[in-house]
Amino acid sequence: MQTTKRTGPTNILVRMTIRKLRSAAHRNKAPIWRYVAELIERPRRLRIVVNVSKINRYTEPGDVVVVPGKVLGAGSIDHPVTVAALGFSEEAARKIVSAGGRIMHILQLIEENPRGSKVKIII
Incomplete structure (x- = not known):
């Protein structure tokens, strides 16, 4: 008998994050969470990595952003944003918080904003 990998x-x-994202998408009728789950479920070599400079470039002060992957610290950020991701490098977390922003795990953002309204996805 051969076992499947x-x-x-x-x-x-x-x-667990993927499972909760799909559940939240269904429960709250919020397709944004299903899309984020699909992006996270991709193979590891295709997983999304975003630098702080990209977040700075595509956001306005006060925006809420989801990164379905990891945030790295290359570049700078000059306005406060709320960033939810699977992970943050120490440098990225320091830069976002020192600019007046907030960092959190994606599951925390689902609790705060179940419908996903006014959330930007940066890939």
């Missing part, structure tokens, strides 16, 4: 993310936190 697991496909998809093996990290338990990532799997």
